[in-house]
Amino acid sequence: MIGRRFVLLAGAGAAIWSVAAVAQPYPARPITIVVPYAAGGVFDTIARIIGARMGELLGQPVIVENVAGPGGIIGAQRVINARPDGYTVLLGTVGSHAYNQSIYRKRRYDAVSDFTPVTLFSDQPMVLEGRKDLPANNLAEFIALLKQNGSKMQYGSAGVGSTTHLACALLNARIGIDVTHVPYRGGGPAANDLIGGHIDYMCSNMGAFVARAAAKQSKPLALLSRERTPLMPELATAQEQGIGDCDVVTWTAFFLPKGAAQDIVATLNEATHAVMDTPAIKSRFSAIGVVGVAPERRGPEYLAKYVVEEIARWEGPIKAAGLQVD
Structure with a gap:
């Protein structure tokens, strides 16, 4: 009898504990x-x-x-x-x-x-950046350069399907030109080849680009987001420079x-x-x-x-x- 009462009480206690655990305010654990x-x-x-x-x-x-x-x-x-x-x-x-x-x-x-x-x-935000000696200093000049020499130019990315690839693919589509894509195994190798002048441009995350911009290893051409960024407020967006619907973040x-x-x-x-x-x-x-x-x-x-x-x-x-x- 005592054993049975203990089991019943233990069961009741477990039920009360279960209800209390459920009732704990979120979050109650990691x-x-x-x-x-x-x-x-x-x-x-x-x-x-x-x-x-x-x-x-x-x-x-x-x-x-x-x-x-x-x-x-x-x-x-x-x-x-x-x-x-x-x-x-x-x-x-x-x-x-x-x-x-x-x-x-x-x-x-x-x-x-x-x-x-x-x-x-x-x-x-994503940034369109060109090699430091690219003969273009803004988006209009870049577009003119692509339309004249696009078949000879190349852009790099961190790999097929990456943000850096799709940003430039979207931009190229908005401009209406096909440019050779060179995929790398990561953004670092692509940036190294941009700095070395082996590719002409790439579309990069702002965080990765800031250090190169400070060292003047590449040149910014357009911000690919809907608004200017406080990280580089002087850089105009693609939309401001005439390419609409090119918001890439x-x-x-x-x-x-x-x-x-x-x-x-x-x-x-x-x-x-x-x-x-x-x-x-x-x-x-x-x-x-x-x-x-x-x-x-x-x-x-x-x-x-x-x-x-x-x-x-x-x-x-x-x-x-x-x-x-x-």
Whole structure:
């Protein structure tokens, strides 16, 4: 009898503990940010900077987990298959949530329906840069040069399907000219050949370009984003120089698995932008060419709409460039 009463009481205690655990305010344990790219790159750096401060604000450790794979697919699938409880967050990018939706003829996942959008939090503008002795000093002169000598010119990238490739592919399409593409194994080797004069131009992330600009190793021709950047306010956008619809940024956002509760979404959204509004964090991001997005672009509703627009915007250039694979 005593044994039976003990079992009943133990069972009741376990049930009470279970209910209490469920009722604990979020977050009640460490959060993992899954970065679908290798450690040491800009996305890994972004996650570690933002995660450290977010952990302080939320009162729980934030762990960065690198799950690298082509197009961000493996890391994205890791989050898709996780519980939608707010403890597994994907650092999504234009690559994981726009490019690879068109690059692969059979999508590995649906970037719209397989995730719960949390917040768009940063942009990294792209820059059109030419070799330092390129006979063009602005976009108009560059276009004239391409139209006269495009068949003899080459542009480099960090690899087929990379942001650096697709940015220039889109720009070339807007100009209406075909130029030979030279893919490298990473942005560093491509930049080295640009500096050495072996290729004529490339489209680079602002963070990578700033150091070359300071050393006058290459020349800026246009900013490929919708607005000028405070990192280089004197550089005019492509739109200002006559090429419309050429907005190319390496954006970053947070996503949860499908079905996450809206109160969890709101908590992560608020924490992320409290981080991005922290002066010390702004300074650290500025040093690597990353800019926080405007407040009106921070909501989950905006991100949901933005992903749909980005997928549609990149589908044409990707197919036109013949980048689709099985």
